[in-house]
Amino acid sequence: MTTTTLPRLSAATAERTARPITVLQFGGGNFLRAFVDQMIHAANTAGVMNAGVAVVHATPGPDRALELLEEQDGLYHVLLEGVRDGEPVREFTRVDVIQRIVRSHEQFDAYRELYLSPELEVIVSNTTEAGIAWVEGDDVAAQPPASFPAKITALLHDRFVAFGGAASAGLRIVCCELIEDNATTLREYVLRHARAAGYGAEFERWVLEANSFHDTLVDRIVPGYPRDEIADIQAEIGFADDVVVKGEYFGVWAIGGDPVVQQVLPLDRAGQPVQFMTDIRPFRAKKVKILNGLHTAMAAVGLQLGCESVREAFERPDVRAYLDALLEDEVLPSISEPREELRTFAAKIVERFGNPYLHHRLADIALNSVSKWGARNLPVLLSAFKDGREAPRTAFAAAALLTLYVRGPEGFEPHDDAAVVAAIREAFDPADVPAWVRASIAAAGWVTDCDGCRDRLADEVATHAARILEVGVEQALTELPV
Known part of the structure; x- marks a missing residue:
């Protein structure tokens, strides 16, 4: 923790724009905050999106980094450094897209309220390579289930029931885990859990037709919290920010699948390094x-x-x-x-x-x-x-x-x-x-x-x-x- 006399970053000391929560993000680690959230912020700033993000802590137990982020009302700075057109580039951005942080295991009712919101459009995840895995016997009726695929199964079924199977309640599910066919694999596990739970053919059809699962390839090196230079960085940004995240300026986000995702994540229109393609x-x-x-x-x-x-x-x-x-x-x-x-x-x-x-x-x-x-x-x-x-x-x-x-x-x-x-x-x-x-x-x-x-x-x-x-x-x- 810093001992500086600089003002502590929060909604009381810096502006944060209130936005509708359209993105439910499983994971609030350094990578997603310096990659996905930074890009959504840029798209909001450019006026091509008006998206707020709710971060879901998907595992039981404390997460100190998320606690610090919560203390700062979801505000933090991203420092991107690298080379552009042969010249060094160093850019700070104060990101204000995170509207809420919710713990799915300790705050299930608040978590459920978020995923049943009619404003919700997108799920983004980075649950690590081990997150998209089949866990035999995982109880989809638990509040919440243990594994990420079972959580998504339960979430979608709850939404299917709440909205009477309406196609408009479907979501765009974009996976950033570092495995091949990440979202395709997640979809297979969702259907497998649905069959094991006896959710029926109508639900399975809704999963496939009303929702879309998007395989992605992500590329940006994100060292994370710049501990060795944090005093200088905080002096430069003018705030005591304890969740600054440092990343590489270069980035690539290739998003595959149904082109409908471009309508809800038009990040390329804000000049972000995002490419949409049918097959990645x-x-x-x-x-x-x-x-x-x-x-x-x-x-x-x-x-x-x-x-x-x-x-x-x-x-x-x-x-x-x-x-x-x-x-x-x-x-x-x-x-x-x-x-x-x-x-x-x-x-x-x-x-x-x-x-x-x-x-x-x-x-x-x-x-x-x-x-x-x-x-x-x-x-x-x-x-x-x-x-x-x-x-x-x-x-x-x-x-x-x-x-x-x-x-x-x-x-x-x-x-x-x-x-x-x-x-x-x-x-x-x-x-x-x-x-x-x-x-x-x-x-x-x-x-x-x-x-x-x-x-x-x-x-x-x-x-x-x-x-x-x-x-x-x-x-x-x-x-x-x-």
């Missing part, structure tokens, strides 16, 4: 190859060069040249979209790597790198093989990863599947690198589906791995084709 899977695949694939390659290479952060690695000319060539010659050709459009999209992503305000640790990116390389980078390599192209830098990334796991810098320890790491290390034989690489590929489960691809993958990775072991990553980088 192609967008996700593109983003994973470009951003996440470059991250995985950068971490394996950068850590062996003694770099600690994305920015530190990116500022090295050899790493920058490697990533530029990897992107232009191997990643982009693997994506079936117009090249110039891809370059524009990729440029905004790559610009993030030089963010002077963000300390994005390579060791964090390197978590579970074996499965990440298989999901992010292997498809690029296989695309090249099938199209008759070369992809030496993608193969080099795999070699850098494997050598990192057996001869990483002092202090580095892989945080990955223990059995896979053990298999890679046990098979390591510097006198027979090809055999080691083949054993490592098998342990990693890097599956190929084309004739000869697995052998070619092993041969190319082994060639680079042998060179890295002999001369080090720095020298081996210089030997890659330009």
Whole structure:
């Protein structure tokens, strides 16, 4: 807590606009407040929305951050820092969209009043990756049920009954959990709970026809409360704000599904980085190859060069040249979209790597790198093989990863599947690198589906791995084709 003499932020010391609660938000953590709520605030300010948010604390027990937010009447500041058009940008926003905070387990009647409101239009959630899960035997008649899918089932059934099954009572349910097909999975669990509870075919039909479930992909790094610099930040904003949230300026919110969601969340009309699309899977695949694939390659290479952060690695000319060539010659050709459009999209992503305000640790990116390389980078390599192209830098990334796991810098320890790491290390034989690489590929489960691809993958990775072991990553980088 701050000891400053600055006025404490609240509705008594700063303006807060009263707005109808049209958004019920499950979760009030840093990410949603620096992403969804910040965008809704921008849309309200631009005059394209008039939306208030009610935050639902969906688990039993206290949450100190929400208590502080409640003490500040839902007001808080977002600090976004990053790079825009090659120049550093730093922006403060005092967000005033949160109208109420309700604890579903301790204040069920107030929670129920909110979700039965005729003004409600949207549910937004970020209940973590574990939140959208099937819990056998969860009681949908409880007030409230324990799991998030059961809560949504009960909420929708209660609303269905209260409004006599009217189509107009349906909601737009937008999930921000970091799993693929997040809202689609939630919908499946809702229907499964409904069947288990015997709610009937008419309710199930209403769930599918009157409501819409929207898969999303979200992207913004949000470090959270800037504890180390809070005194300076509070002096700059002129308030004692104990729930300031700091985030990356860059953001992307891809929202899939029924276009009806654009009518209730017209965030793009306020210049927010929101894209609506029927199916987000192609967008996700593109983003994973470009951003996440470059991250995985950068971490394996950068850590062996003694770099600690994305920015530190990116500022090295050899790493920058490697990533530029990897992107232009191997990643982009693997994506079936117009090249110039891809370059524009990729440029905004790559610009993030030089963010002077963000300390994005390579060791964090390197978590579970074996499965990440298989999901992010292997498809690029296989695309090249099938199209008759070369992809030496993608193969080099795999070699850098494997050598990192057996001869990483002092202090580095892989945080990955223990059995896979053990298999890679046990098979390591510097006198027979090809055999080691083949054993490592098998342990990693890097599956190929084309004739000869697995052998070619092993041969190319082994060639680079042998060179890295002999001369080090720095020298081996210089030997890659330009």
